[in-house]
Amino acid sequence: AQSVSQHNHHVILSEAASLELGCNYSYGGTVNLFWYVQYPGQHLQLLLKYFSGDPLVKGIKGFEAEFIKSKFSFNLRKPSVQWSDTAEYFCAPQDGNNRKLIWGLGTSLAVNP
């Protein structure tokens, strides 16, 4: 069955540090890729998405992610985090056949001011 792995469950950074959250998936077919974010007390929302084309995609709030097909990876990055980036981040590949999202377990990011 398709699966997704987020390597880091909890990450603690200081402001201005760089961020990279790993995401690997097992599905070998056509796949769309998503990162969602859940800020404390708020609803889940889309951070960025990849459907096709340029493998480096940019999302909201300065986040970007790179799709590396050969590594089945879609890592999330931000050059300089802020306290307001404290949130839980979910990687979610979409099965190209049945359109279902396959959710990672999430990475909890805490940014210290």
Added chain:
Amino acid sequence: DVKVTQSSRYLVKRTGEKVFLECVQDMDHENMFWYRQDPGLGLRLIYFSYDVKMKEKGDIPEGYSVSREKKERFSLILESASTNQTSMYLCASSPTGREETGELFFGEGSRLTVL
């Protein structure tokens, strides 16, 4: 902005009670979903619907049912609540289109406690 509204933010129910969780979206989306979110388990899909009167089982449908009589409303029903159904329930919607079905808009969530 798309708005997905879940009727109750917090509910406390007794074992064996019937529970209704309501969800309404205002963007004319064809697709609607119910998830539960538990610490360490991520999001798990309970049921989804790609059209009115249509429903499909997700990964964990046991103990749940759904109703979609109107396009904008998708209800989750716990016929007889049990303590292992204590969880955060998330409703989401998305527009149609092969790619877009992965772009979900979520409600605030309904935290259900079953005693």
